[in-house]
Amino acid sequence: MKVGIIGATGYGGLELIRFLHNHPEVQQIELFTSSDEGAIFSSKFGHLLTIQDTPLQKIDIETLAHLDVVFTSTPSGVTSTLLPPLVGVGPKIIDLSGDYRLKDLEVFEKWYNKQPAPKQLVKQSVYGLTEWNERNIQLAHLVANPGCYPTAVLLSILPLIKEGLIDPNYLVIDAKSGVSGAGNKLSQTTHYSEMNENFSIYKVNEHQHIPEIEQAIELFADVKTTITFNTHLVPMTRGILATTYAPVINGVSNEQLTECLMETYKDHPFVRVVSSGTSIGTSRVKGSNYCDILVKLDERTNRATIVSVIDNLVKGAAGQAIQNMNVQFHMPQTFGLDVIPLFI
Amino acid sequence: MKVGIIGATGYGGLELIRFLHNHPEVQQIELFTSSDEGAIFSSKFGHLLTIQDTPLQKIDIETLAHLDVVFTSTPSGVTSTLLPPLVGVGPKIIDLSGDYRLKDLEVFEKWYNKQPAPKQLVKQSVYGLTEWNERNIQLAHLVANPGCYPTAVLLSILPLIKEGLIDPNYLVIDAKSGVSGAGNKLSQTTHYSEMNENFSIYKVNEHQHIPEIEQAIELFADVKTTITFNTHLVPMTRGILATTYAPVINGVSNEQLTECLMETYKDHPFVRVVSSGTSIGTSRVKGSNYCDILVKLDERTNRATIVSVIDNLVKGAAGQAIQNMNVQFHMPQTFGLDVIPLFI
Amino acid sequence: MKVGIIGATGYGGLELIRFLHNHPEVQQIELFTSSDEGAIFSSKFGHLLTIQDTPLQKIDIETLAHLDVVFTSTPSGVTSTLLPPLVGVGPKIIDLSGDYRLKDLEVFEKWYNKQPAPKQLVKQSVYGLTEWNERNIQLAHLVANPGCYPTAVLLSILPLIKEGLIDPNYLVIDAKSGVSGAGNKLSQTTHYSEMNENFSIYKVNEHQHIPEIEQAIELFADVKTTITFNTHLVPMTRGILATTYAPVINGVSNEQLTECLMETYKDHPFVRVVSSGTSIGTSRVKGSNYCDILVKLDERTNRATIVSVIDNLVKGAAGQAIQNMNVQFHMPQTFGLDVIPLFI
Amino acid sequence: MKVGIIGATGYGGLELIRFLHNHPEVQQIELFTSSDEGAIFSSKFGHLLTIQDTPLQKIDIETLAHLDVVFTSTPSGVTSTLLPPLVGVGPKIIDLSGDYRLKDLEVFEKWYNKQPAPKQLVKQSVYGLTEWNERNIQLAHLVANPGCYPTAVLLSILPLIKEGLIDPNYLVIDAKSGVSGAGNKLSQTTHYSEMNENFSIYKVNEHQHIPEIEQAIELFADVKTTITFNTHLVPMTRGILATTYAPVINGVSNEQLTECLMETYKDHPFVRVVSSGTSIGTSRVKGSNYCDILVKLDERTNRATIVSVIDNLVKGAAGQAIQNMNVQFHMPQTFGLDVIPLFI
Structure with missing residues (x-):
């Protein structure tokens, strides 16, 4: 599988990289950004030296269209305009922001104080609380990953x-x-x-x-x-x-x-x-x-x-997102996620 | 004023020392302990080097009787037996433990799983929530300082x-x-x-x-x-x-x-x-x-x-205890306590 | 004594306020700033509610000239231009920044990568390592408080x-x-x-x-x-x-x-x-x-x-600055500073 | 491979479990202890609930002899007497304590203030600084894993x-x-x-x-x-x-x-x-x-x-120990250890 991450420089993005690195079915991870295009990722995040020495890529629909799945891990208010052209053109999309969670657009506007995403797309999106919505997630093109x-x-x-x-x-x-x-x-x-x-x-x-x-x-x-x-x-x-x-x-x-x-x-x-x-x-x-x-x-x-x-960064964000990807692709839910807690 | 602290080696005791050091009416601080008698206090607590180089004293009723006020800052279950011989013989007593707070002895036994203090003494004790009990605290021989x-x-x-x-x-x-x-x-x-x-x-x-x-x-x-x-x-x-x-x-x-x-x-x-x-x-x-x-x-x-x-160590323990002492001795409540929070 | 603090919103400034509040000879503390003029100080720093509810004042030489001592607690590169008009017109000055510490201006430029203060003023300034320079500090108009x-x-x-x-x-x-x-x-x-x-x-x-x-x-x-x-x-x-x-x-x-x-x-x-x-x-x-x-x-x-x-904020900054003020005004070095360490 | 851990309840032991859980060649992990025999491991360490619900076993040479490798993660002074009967009877041994690191027994006694391990065994042991001693580690029966x-x-x-x-x-x-x-x-x-x-x-x-x-x-x-x-x-x-x-x-x-x-x-x-x-x-x-x-x-x-x-717990203890196991068994050094740092 080829996976893309938009917003890779945030903490959610970094955790996606951490877990996808050990996912048995993921062969390729591509990182996208709205700024800092071309920068070698490990020069920004030293802990990834020798691990993720690839450059950050420009967000480009054609490039993204060739991927199997795209995770968006951006601040609220970004994917409401970013995703519409991408939904349906190829990759499954898992959005870690809050933009597609609330079905009532007025409620969204009131609590987020931002313009909502297009009504049609919000309607299609499936709320990704994995344990409670597995059947719908399997069929979803756009998963709205739950808040932490x-x-x-x-x-x-x-x-x-x-x-x-x-x-x-x-x-x-x-x-x-x-x-x-x-x-x-x-x-x-x-x-x-x-x-x-x-x-x-x-x-x-x-x-x-x-x-x-x-x-x-x-x-x-x-x-x-x-x-x-x-x-x-x-x-x-x-x-x-x-x-x-x-x-x-x-x-x-x-x-x-x-x-x-x-x-x-x-x-x-x-x-x-x-x-x-x-x-x-x-x-x-x-x-x-x-x-x-x-x-x-x-x-x-x-x-x-x-x-x-x-x-909060794992089950509350990146981990559950990958769990949802596993569901969408009919893989065991534990793929890439079977790690023991650190405890200390 | 001469002040004694029983249980000076606990965190409540250390905070009492910290604030009493700057109390305008306190001339002398005596430290008492049930173990480690004779040890130089600053050899146990390096931060008090040159400040509190006096030895820990044995808990002795006669010695204590000559003080103006005694703070007891011991674990639960200690002052229930320690205080009876001391109440009424001279010093005002402010107990920072939980032993004299609950008026219903059965309730005490149930929640603390310990033998309660003598009924008579519990009855006399005054609950030291300063802002709400000032009048009674002024007259009290034994103040039960509130929990944090x-x-x-x-x-x-x-x-x-x-x-x-x-x-x-x-x-x-x-x-x-x-x-x-x-x-x-x-x-x-x-x-x-x-x-x-x-x-x-x-x-x-x-x-x-x-x-x-x-x-x-x-x-x-x-x-x-x-x-x-x-x-x-x-x-x-x-x-x-x-x-x-x-x-x-x-x-x-x-x-x-x-x-x-x-x-x-x-x-x-x-x-x-x-x-x-x-x-x-x-x-x-x-x-x-x-x-x-x-x-x-x-x-x-x-x-x-x-x-x-x-x-929790100040208003929730040592600070409120000193505030109560100030009330008992008709001093301004801020004596010794007028310090600005650290913030960072 | 009337004391002024320029740069009161920084951590050094806050510590100056904390200690000066308990200084027996300080009657008045005035706070100055290059921005946010007029703001009530405690609305910015909640820990000072009821304690420092005065407004931030504009930095003005005439106002400052009437004070007994002025502490400057600003980032490097500010007092090099701010202080020249103030030195000699009245208040003793204690500068907590690095601008007046290095006597060799070329060395300053090399390590700070900033324009140095006027040569004459740097020359007059006295390095405020209190225990080692007491005699000179007593006579100084401008003390360069040491780095932490x-x-x-x-x-x-x-x-x-x-x-x-x-x-x-x-x-x-x-x-x-x-x-x-x-x-x-x-x-x-x-x-x-x-x-x-x-x-x-x-x-x-x-x-x-x-x-x-x-x-x-x-x-x-x-x-x-x-x-x-x-x-x-x-x-x-x-x-x-x-x-x-x-x-x-x-x-x-x-x-x-x-x-x-x-x-x-x-x-x-x-x-x-x-x-x-x-x-x-x-x-x-x-x-x-x-x-x-x-x-x-x-x-x-x-x-x-x-x-x-x-x-670092006390002996390494605000505390030593007040210790130097005490020396300059022939007061005991411990005035305002006689507090017991927190330990925990 | 069957792996045993003696001293599993220490932090080094817990980290061994964390990494061995994802080692592609490890099928079985047995946990041994000198106390608390029979206790279900996850009842002591809640983070291992559903993951390591097996009981702690008594340290028994015969049981240990059937394993492929035994890690000892005990305080200093324990394996000096624990290991002699085990070396050579079957499993490769990797000792995470300090007992077999110092070749000069007098030096050991002086710095550790403990009885040293048997001279012959100390002599045989190989210092497990993987990057510098790979050849010798491959042949070793007893690896002395380096200090952190x-x-x-x-x-x-x-x-x-x-x-x-x-x-x-x-x-x-x-x-x-x-x-x-x-x-x-x-x-x-x-x-x-x-x-x-x-x-x-x-x-x-x-x-x-x-x-x-x-x-x-x-x-x-x-x-x-x-x-x-x-x-x-x-x-x-x-x-x-x-x-x-x-x-x-x-x-x-x-x-x-x-x-x-x-x-x-x-x-x-x-x-x-x-x-x-x-x-x-x-x-x-x-x-x-x-x-x-x-x-x-x-x-x-x-x-x-x-x-x-x-x-310190990974490259300085459990991680390097597993890296040494990988070397001893001619597996890639990264087996079980190919994880991305957490960074935050």
Whole structure:
């Protein structure tokens, strides 16, 4: 297979290269950029010296058309205009940006404050939450790869909502992310001296992943709801931990909650349910495509605490994108992704 | 004034020394320990070389009786037996451990899994949430200094509950702490390589600060409630950020929420209400006794997001303890504590 | 005293504010800037809310002329043109930038790649290594505050060179600094995700502090030498540790080395010699004006390992600047600076 | 191939599992321990859930004898008595501890302060610095895998010493390591709150890797020398950066130094020479088996600054051990190790 990456110089792009390098069916990786055309990639990213010494190429539809799959890993607002000429001319497309996720264009405009992508294309795009949308992903020309927070949140709560074990009308989701989620764009917030030793909440009540989560709850669990969702920045590079609080339907036990998750994911290699203990952290998935989930019923309040951890750059971005590529091409989902988390 | 510190080798003890060193009324600081008697303090803690070159003393009631105030900064379960002979014989006592906070001894035993302190003494002890209990603290012989999490949480939600602006029956409190809150006792969890780059939830639904918060809500806002409360470890040393979610009483506006907090704390030097912006982090209070609070109404859900930040070792421990001492001795609350946060 | 700070929005400026706030003789702090005139300072730096709610002022010679002392904490190349009209018209000036440190203007141009300050002014300026230049600082109108690395290095090696205990002809100095030394200017290097978990060497053999160290060795120890000096970035915010290697003059013992340092600094409150142990780290001086030094003779090679630690923003910048102000105004050196290191 | 790991619960052991999992010729990994026999491995290390759910086995010579290769990743002083009955009975052995590295048993005793391994076995053991000892490793029954610091240092300086470009009589080596090098054993030094934001030097002039480096310089470059070597702890988990200073032989140019390194390693996939720039950091090799080297001549002093970076747990331990296994079994050196560094 020949693979192209548009936006290779971002952290999502770098992770795509890292995993595709060990994919058994990928023979060729081509890197595209809107600037810095011709630059040798490893001269910009020293860790790829001797590994990716090829030049960055100009984004050109004809060149891209000859590839089997194209990943777009660009900031929001870029692929809405970049992709229309490319869809249907050859390669399968997996878009890691937010441009094709929200079906309601007005909602997109409101939360992203950007021009939406063409309606027709947004309509065709398939939401790439792999474990929940495999059938549609197989047939998709354009996959809208989920956001990092929605991935962590949805994998942990969808089974419980769908099976009617928790009340979806009072979901409080408190999410925390490592700084790499903010990408490589410079800002005072992500300046080392100001981010280090500083845990903060940001965009209080206003994160653009709110409508994405609500839309997916409706799509996969057939429930319309309005969620409370907030995001925090953790002084570390990788990892998301999402803590969701939900009232439990009367009579549901802790065992039923755990069992529901285990049953849902028993044939899915990348979702692991933790069935014991009272602690879980991001290091157990670091550098890998796993999503680990712990649920605990608080009998004092009859509310459940549902916790999930992912590596935001892997299951929350590049890893899930490759998992989707594997699905589209009828390969095992683990191809290229069967790596053990770093832990430390 | 002559001051004694029992448990000076812990992080709370070290912070007491740091602030008392610059207290205008403190002439003498004596350090006590249950082990390592006679050791020169600065030989154990190099940062105190030339500053605290005195030896650690044996804990002895007669010696302690001659002091004006004694701070006890020991693990839970120590002062329950250590303090009874000392109360009433001379010094004012400020206990930074959890032993005298919970008025219901059965509740203490259940959550701490330890023998409680004598009933009579627990009854006399005054809960040292300075801004809310000043009158009683002035008269107290024994102050039970609040826990770090309860301090951050209570200061931010008590005004809103007391004024009836939020519904106290569905409080979800998601708290995050730097690692110093775990003290200097070694554990695999706090081993550098395993804590670093690892954000985790711990003691899910089981943290011993739950009953302390519930008791204080009843004490200060006259409301009995059962809260959802969870705690997370952040890979950084200092700081707590607590995010509380609560339904807002119909018709209450964002301005009313902020105004209520500002009004409550207008004469309190260490609580600062942030009236604009959508972000707040722990670095703005690092190393200082401030508690900063931000509240935002989410109009989509009619729920409030209430965020507070403190330095867990200062406002959450040693700083508030000294603030309480200042109150007990009718000194300005800022004595010894008027330092600017480090920020970076 | 009335104090002005030009460049208050940088990290050096913020530290000046932090310490001057507790200086017993400073009544007023005025903040000046070349941009953002009129902005309320605490709206830019939330940690100063209720503490420094004054507006930033335009840099104006007449206004500055009425102050007692002016600190300039600007990037290199600014005060070379900013200061000439201000020197001699009233306030004592302490310049924290590199513009007035190097007496040889050609050397300045070569290492800084900038236009030098006026020759006459450079000549008058006094190098503010407090412990070594007290007499001249007392009389100075313009103090050139030393660089962070030179401060750490010089305090540790000058006594040994001056007393002839080490051979100054083969000095190898390997220095390591926290990231705050790079200031608040954004760069890819200091972007959190790329700086975190990344220890690096930078400007190999080319750091502009090389000629400053060589000049000071000649000035204070009367020895002309050419040093090897390199600098590394540590993924932490504060602290410098400098490791110097030097051949020891035949027959000199470990005790003599330590004794020489102790004798030199016995009356200097901010330099502490560590006389035992085989380990020393930056946390023992964090947030404080101390410089701690450890020396160990390696008998296998007859070379000494000389280690010093400072907080780069304090003893390496703002702290030493205030110490110099104290000297200029005949106050105790510890005024405003008598704080205990944070340690954690 | 069937592979055994003794000491699987240490960080070196965990990294062996991480890489062997993707080794194309390894079918089976057995884990052995001296304690906790029978425990399911993933119940101790959650990141291995569903991946390594096998029990820890008792260390038993008969069981081990049936394996193809045994890695021992234990603290110093264990394999000196553990290995003698195992050598020669079947499996190739690769020892990651220091017990078989030093040929002179008196030197071992002096620096390790432990009983040495049997003389005969130490004599047979082959020093596993792969790039420099391939021929002997192919034939070895017992490989003494190099220490982390010696690996980083030797790969960077051996070519220059062997080719006579630098003077080996005044080598000053200043090395810095992430904390994982200290292993998973708890200590106050590696307690998160005390290690975080603290850069320190330790074991000044006394590190046990000194004689290992000197022995290897003699073995591979045929030069007897006494080095200056010191080690520092960096507040990060992974990575070593070693900075070596050496006088350059008269007339040698910067190009010759770089060229010598490039020529030496041109056929070695894991050593990369950086030929331009003035900066290099550990993140460029994080999680991988690469060793990257930069050399710069300082023309002012005619001394060279030689910098190398490795991941201490990979090229400095588990990665090099697997590379040695590959050599012993005549497989490509990259088997199981062909992964791209994480960079962030």
